[in-house]
Amino acid sequence: MARLDALTGNECAAQAARLCRVDTVVGYPITPQSSVVESIAAMVANGKMSSKFITPESEHSVMSILKGAGMMGERVFTATSGQGLAYMYEPYFSMSTARIPMVMALATREMISPVTVWSGMQDAHSVRDAGWIHLYAADNQEILDSIIQGYLIAEHPDVIIPVHVCYDGFYLSHQTAEVVVPDQEAVDAFLPPCALTQMLDVNDPAMVDSNTPGDLMMEYREDHLASMRRALDVVAEVDAAFAAGFGRSHAGLLETYRVDDAEEIVVTIGAMSGTAKDAVDAARAKGRSVGLIRVRCLRPFPAKALGALLAGRKAVGVVDRSVSFGWSAGIVYQETLAALGLAGIAVPTLSAIGGLGGADIREEHLARVLDLIHDCALAGRSRQDAVWMNHELLSAQRR
């Protein structure tokens, strides 16, 4: 029987790794992820988990060891944050482009400088083009379930791409919430044992990663992109299959909330979405016609589906916990603009930026963003510069 438990987001990630029967976990401590690998160390130590557990001297070594184990056909796992992800970038990129389908948990963290250990999505968003599938969880249950789904997606024969399950550092990583922990039999029935081909096999010797000429490189990239495109279907299918088996869904690629008749839309990602739903409810209660779309899958980006959902609206705002340097805007905003462009939709838009370096995104911030989206709809014009949610709220309060 599945059991109800009270777990932090990091404990959910560790429990998921156990349930997925990973062969090898390699860990290096970094805030706010450390308790993922610590929980795994404890489970391995007390016999609840039979994985190998390796603790090298850096994150660069973590991902490189995982690549070695992955080439041997193992199902592997790790977790990191911020600077740890930055330091593993070299093998991170080559893990996905060598098509080793692992799952990694990321408790998101703002990037330095200046020094910070707090939340923000700049780390994850900055590597969105490194070839991995990126899922963003909105609560602790979704962290656990997305990691289980993640292995099925990653190892799907039409995909074979690693999956990054990202969740807000501290807000989810350290917050305890009620979570259903599925039993092992149910997960085993959903996720078959790892059957990856062993790239390195003495009976069939091969060289991995030889120096590759441009024409062939183009083929590799084309193939990777084609698999990414197929992953759009697979992410949705796997979530549907999960819902059939476990009785709960995480909305596949995009979650919608009160969008059916909504004239104005706010697009969110991650844990702020729960607060944003409250803000939407409050605005609705005041007679505003507003709905919410949460991006669960940032890579591959569900541009078509998002475009279809945004058609016919009067204004669209996007809330980001990251910045796109060089654009006066957030990163998910850029993605949303691209989706609108592809769909040929001309609609007033705005980019709101908040929650950097652990700054809170409170309901009042989001209520203010909804007001500004409404202003865009009334004016029929996009806002050129990003809305800095902390300033905006202060100046609105002063007025």
Place this chain on the structure above:
Amino acid sequence: MSDVTELIHQYLRHNKKFPHVFCPGCGHGIVLGSLIRSVHELALSKDEVVLVAGIGCSGRIAVYVDFNTVHTTHGRALTFATGIKMANPDLKVIALMGDGDAFSIGGNHLIHAARRNIGVTALVLNNSIYGMTGGQSSATTPKGAVSQTAPFGHLEKSFDLVKLASAAGANGVSRGTVFHVNMLDRLIAEAVSRPGFNLVEIMSPCFTQYGRKNKFKSAVDMFKWLKTETSPLESWEQLPPEEKAKRLPIGTFLAGQEPGLEVLYGNLRDDLAAKEQPR
């Protein structure tokens, strides 16, 4: 005592940055005091000193001390320090790191800084553990010791920092402890004064993340260990081999006087510039 406090306050951002983060019984605060006394003793102005720190509990020292300070990234303090020293060789550049910082994630930079003999003083606060992140094994965690990532005892061997830095080519190598404070003041002052690359390994207990799990009853117990289980190098050398193996030698192991890389590089530039003078 009040004199000491007054002196220390001269060099601290105590009005802005205190209270500090150190646990009761942490050795790192003693190193901070020792560093300040050494700089004062050498009559260096605050502006001549650059303190480049890594990330960890040890790295927090850069936040508190009122020199030019940089809080860098985990493991990389020596590379930033190299850039600063090459840009302005007149500065006294001190890189302050934890054991994890300097020898685990940043071990590569350490051996190359030593080999290059860049004129930087490396202070390594060795508590045998990753303190800040919650007590995981580092490259100096002794074999058999219990840590958050080694509940049955650490299987790997640990580095001997003195031997490693010496073999890598450092000019000066010494080891002190936060129990032997007068000696530590002297070791730091000498290291800062000597040319080239100088490393001071400083044994600095972490009861919170290491001692508790490894049979120490208290932080005081760890300081007692530093007192009873170490010997000054000169007397350690007289010990029979089996005694030597049990005791940790402290003092100065190497005191070379080779000029640092920045000096050799400056001389080369001067020579080449002189040759290029139009006749």
